[in-house]
Amino acid sequence: MSYEIIEYHDIPNSLAKKILEKYVANLRGGVSEIVKVTLEYLDKVEKCDYEKIDYMYNELKKLGFKEVTISMILNIVPKSIDELRTLLVFEEKIPDDDVLKTIIDMILNNCKE
Template sequence: MSFSLKVEEEHYVPYSYAKKILQDVISSGSSSNILQRTFEYLNTVSKCDSDVSLKIMEELKDIIPREDIRAIIASICPTTIEEVRSILVLDSGKTYTTDQIQKIISIVKSHMES
């Protein structure tokens, strides 16, 4: 039996949120070797839970316009200026000030400590 799916929306999501989605899929009985491996990988690289990562992404909206960059930051949870700058370099169309970078670090740290 074959069926087709229609993609209605596409979003960048942090690792921990992707892990939660895969966990739900696997728990429902729809598992495969690739899903299991991906879940295991995401389990090793996730730095916070899905709710925290989504809160980080939401708070970063005022500073970082690009969803993909926010998802990377919410996945990796950088805590130093150098780590943040190495991610922000992907956003070649925008220059970020040291104050903005400090604010990003502050947002990440505040959610990691809670």
């Protein structure tokens, strides 16, 4: 079976896990080893459930962040403004501290480890 890449998007690990689980659920045969290993990895590194990640993804998108930045933020789940700043390398403009504090608060309220 061959596939064609139609488009590319940077997505958080939780979304990748959800997509892969849906793919596996629709399979009629066995699952390849790479799919099993990938699902195990995504399960280990997931820091927040899909619904909360989806909510935060949309909120960060409204703030104008690029997909790659949003994905890094939601995969790493920074706990301080300084940690968050290091993830903004792909952004042309760094938001002020009030916006960064709002993002950290949103992460802390939605992702409890």
